[in-house]
Amino acid sequence: MTSASCLVQPSGSARAPRVCRAYIAVVESDVDVILSKAARGVVSRAAELADQLSQLLSVKVPELTEYEDIVTLGGASIADNIAVWGDALENGLDLTRVEAPLSFVEYARRFAREGGRISTLLRTYRYGQAGLLRAMLAEMNRLTKDPELINAATVKLSGMILSFIDRTSEQAVAAYQEERDRWVQRRLSLVNEANVRVGTTLDIAGTADELAAVGTDYFADLVAVDLLDSALLERDAEPVPGPPTLHRVAQRSVWEGCPDSVVRTGQSYICPEGSEPAQVLATGQPWRWRLDGSKPPAWLTQSPDHRAVVAEYGIHSVLVLPLQARGKTLGLAQFFRHRTAASFSDDDLLLAQEITKRTAVYIDNARRYTHERSTALTLQRSLLQRRPPEQSAVEVASRYQPAGSHAGVGGDWYDVIPLSGARVALVVGDVIGHGIHASATMGRLRMAVRTLADVDLPPDELLTHLDDVVVRLQQEESPAEDEISATCLYAVYDPVSRVCSLASAGHVPPRVVLPAVAGSAPAAAAPPDLPIGPPLGLGGLPFETVELELPEGSLLALYTDGLTEHRSRTTGDEIDVLSHALTQPATSLERVCDTVLGALLPDLPQDDVALLLARTRALDVGRVAAWDIPSDPAAVAGARRNASEQLAAWGLEECAFITELIVSELVTNAIRYGRPPVRLRLIHDRSLVCEVSDASSTAPHLRRARLFDEGGRGLMLVAQLAQRWGTRHSREGKIIWTEQDLPRR
Structure with a gap:
């Protein structure tokens, strides 16, 4: 009985439904048999078929060639698919309930990890399943020529395949998306990790x-x-x-x-x-x-x-x-x-x-x-004193350590300035702020201090004038720039009197270590009783000078606050460490500098550090000669004679002629234009210093004398004969001084 005869049976016949059901059962049985046999045939040549499908995918989906690992895993996934299909169809299982092979899910995950698009994954899957379907159809056509049986098997197989593709595609998409979400989370985590770990320093x-x-x-x-x-x-x-x-x-x-x-x-x-x-x-x-x-x-x-x-x-x-x-x-x-x-x-x-x-x-x-x-460090170092000048008043050693923080180079500086009368000025300052602007401001203030030091002002007066300089610099700055502020410590040491005069403009006081008495340990490093004036730039506030008499061999430590500012210690602890380091026995001041920096700066400082150490010397009394001069023009001859005899005692007869001329002119001017008492002093140091003092505050001025002028040529003569000359004021009056280079032996 054919399907056609079944369909044309009279409707009233009771036998027709039973006959059709029996026929359908027979057809379904034949369909299951043909599908099972076809599946067995496909599985038997699974390796060949997997290779063919891989080649087909490389043509249909050329993007896969970019992912070597995916292509390799794709072949294994196709082979597993063939095995799953074959096992289900061969054993009469419902393909719509069969789970996708694990290799296919892993294939989707690997595709996501490699950055492949999900559309490419789905196309790959469709082409692969379509290839399996064609392989099954080809195997069924080889097993039977019955078109009705092939048609029925094809209909059943297509339905199962479509359901299998839909369900397993959902599994693939879920695995792909899960992996992509995991990768996105990993990417965000890595980017966040990079943000935390990269760029922590400015190196x-x-x-x-x-x-x-x-x-x-x-x-x-x-x-x-x-x-x-x-x-x-x-x-x-x-x-x-x-x-x-x-x-x-x-x-x-x-x-x-x-x-x-x-x-x-x-x-x-x-x-x-x-x-x-x-x-x-x-x-x-x-x-x-x-x-x-x-x-x-x-x-x-x-x-x-x-x-x-x-x-x-x-x-x-x-x-x-x-x-x-x-x-x-x-x-x-x-x-x-x-x-x-x-x-x-x-x-x-x-x-x-x-x-x-x-x-x-x-x-x-x-x-x-x-x-x-x-740039700032180069500017800073070019503005700092590269080597201490020759002078006999103190032995010096210095260190400059730029900041190791992100703030940049600051405006710390130090200076050693020789003054008249064998004296020396010691300076330490700090411009508030960092960068090139602070370094440039430091250079301007350092030159201002040197200019004012040439005028030989007392420390408090010098800081007053320097304060005016800072105020004027503030007025020249634009409103957008930070306000200029600075601190400064200015000290003058006289090796003849062994007196050190100091004044501070908002700067930390120095530490003083007195020399050890025979048989005893060195005295502790202590700050002098020095009033700390206001920082530079406030304007109109006074400064005060303090005088200390220091024994020969005393140690002065001038420094900026960066030396005693450390996060791991308090300021009091830092001062104790500094005092201990300064009192340690050392062969030279250079070693003392290293000891201080090693104790206080174990790593890069948070702020610039300037350190200036000075060990005082005293000028031997045999190298200084002084005479009181009567306020009488006749006393000039005696002054010349005293000077000549003293030079002979020092073995400086070669300087006698010029010195007599200088003494004659300066003493004459002091007697004629000044006020008593008049005093003459000679100092035999690195140069020959001649000083004439009087009680008048009026300073002489160098001028060019006209042809018929009776005076005005004496000071010009002094300026020509001496290597250097100048005037300095004191509370008792003024001092006119000259310096002559000593003859080379």
């Missing part, structure tokens, strides 16, 4: 090393950061023509010591012209390479050492990204994989781009900071 090499550390911790086996030489030399320098020269500033590897890198940290190399890294530098576009059977890039194997490293460690995937910030290309970041099996994916490229973009900004900030700090 170029340190920032580059932080990028390399993050890269090797998460998705690369070797990371190298190379900067253009032009980017390291100047902040805005343009690259020189020709092949770019790169300097490796940092690299990290999963292997200790970076044996998988030929170029070492700190080395420079020339990037081959036309190579992929050179193109990345020129175009600013990233470049990616993976081992797909082709030869490695020429630049990666340009030397035997490079070829040996690639071969030994099996480098199979490379990312090269430009480091760009503010429109400038700074260098390259290179990521390599050799221990990790998977190649760099599109998502890895996006992740590396996001991290390197941020790092490039941090590196550029570090470059700008380093450039500004270097």
